[in-house]
Amino acid sequence: MTHGPDSVDSPVDAALLERVLECLRVQPSGLTEHALIGQLRAAGVEPFAGARLQEPLSLFQTHFLLFHCLYRLRDHLLGQGEWVSIHCLDIGIERASGGPGAGAAGLPAHRDPLRTYYLDLTQLERMDTAAVEALLGEFWLRLGRDQRREQALAVLDLADPVDADTVQRQYRRMAQRHHPDRGGDTATLQQINAARWVLLADR
Structure with a gap:
């Protein structure tokens, strides 16, 4: 291929x-x-x-x-x-x-x-453990603002217009659903965390 x-x-x-x-x-x-x-x-x-x-x-x-x-x-x-x-x-x-x-x-x-x-x-x-922990926030910042917001909305299964309260409520629901202690996985939870901060920072 x-x-x-x-x-x-x-x-x-x-x-x-x-x-x-x-x-x-x-x-x-x-x-x-x-x-x-x-x-x-x-x-x-x-x-x-x-x-x-x-x-x-x-x-x-x-x-x-x-x-x-x-x-x-x-x-x-x-x-x-x-x-x-x-x-x-x-x-x-x-x-x-x-x-x-x-x-x-x-x-x-x-x-x-x-x-x-x-x-x-x-x-x-180039990645090591410390770099992995810092990666997600830095990666999202490298994307353009509009694309970053679009990705964040998709991760949280939301669509504009959304307010901060809606973002927080949806974040809590999805974080509980995808938490590793409840059978979820860390990678998805990290995406959900990053998406919340992207949407809140855009306001």
């Missing part, structure tokens, strides 16, 4: 990409990142099966590698008229509507800053 010209050489082999694609084909309508990782672990797919998800650094590495695979699959499947939707709460395959080189919304794939981030493996290589 090939990937975009602006991505670095990847050690991820075609066999691993095929295993991820197999899981997506089983549920093309979509599944969460947590569920997809769970399927890969249950199937014994390395390095996901051996990941220590209770450790922040290993959790980040698992998340990054999965999204790296997803963006490479998106680039590959675009040539077949398919689009991989990539979001921590909704990952799936749909028909591309914008023609060659465009995503489901008709936007060129290479304009996606998340794609640039996840295809750059130096982002993964």
